[in-house]
Amino acid sequence: MNKKTIEEKYEFREIxxxxxxxxxQIELACFPSNEACKPEIMKERVKIFPxxxxxxxxxxxxxxxxxxxxxxxxxxxxxxxxxxDPALHDPAGSNIxxxxxxxxxxxxxxxxxxxxMCNYVCRENDxxxxxIVLTCLEDKVQMYEKFGYRDCGESDSAWGGEKWHEMxxxxx
Numbered sequence: 001m002n003k004k005t006i007e008e009k010y011e012f013r014e015i016x017x018x019x020x021x022x023x024x025q026i027e028l029a030c031f032p033s034n035e036a037c038k039p040e041i042m043k044e045r046v047k048i049f050p051x052x053x054x055x056x057x058x059x060x061x062x063x064x065x066x067x068x069x070x071x072x073x074x075x076x077x078x079x080x081x082x083x084x085d086p087a088l089h090d091p092a093g094s095n096i097x098x099x100x101x102x103x104x105x106x107x108x109x110x111x112x113x114x115x116x117m118c119n120y121v122c123r124e125n126d127x128x129x130x131x132i133v134l135t136c137l138e139d140k141v142q143m144y145e146k147f148g149y150r151d152c153g154e155s156d157s158a159w160g161g162e163k164w165h166e167m168x169x170x171x172x
Contacts, residue, residue, distance in 0.1 A: 001110045012119045015053035020046035030102040035160035044086040054120050066103035070096040078133050080159050098134035117147045125171045135164035
């Protein structure tokens with residue numbers, strides 16, 4: 001699907017407070033249980049830092065079909081505590097730690113994740129952030145490199161018992 005078609009079919013915006021349950025369910029559908037955010041933590045994230053969520057909404061159904069959520073901090077590396085402690089969010093933080101990129105399985109391979117990432121980068125750049133950091137499994141490194149992220153090698157994160165690569169997108 002091209003960018004114009006994606007923009008015709010989907011809206012990209014900040015999350016609303018009443019959508020916390022919906023994104024918690026999407027997270028559970030997109031990640032294995034050892035990696036997925038617990039619903040109660042996701043709800044706290046939405047409550048504490050909705051401004052660092054970006055949702056993709058079907059214009060036809062009004063359903064959220066994907067989302068990105070991140071935490072602002074002045075730290076430069078993603079550590080496991082960011083996944084479990086929403087209170088670590090610093091609204092004035094110069095960096096964003098992406099905690100999840102989610103697209104429901106039936107909407108994958110249409111360019112939605114790419115469009116969400118593009119929107120997210122632009123939005124955080126406009127806020128004056130310095131970088132966006134995420135971790136991914138080795139099989140996703142190439143995809144994130146196509147989005148403009150640089151692979152910094154194996155991360156210190158052991159979230160979910162996995163070996164992650166830390167990826168960084170430098171902003172202006």
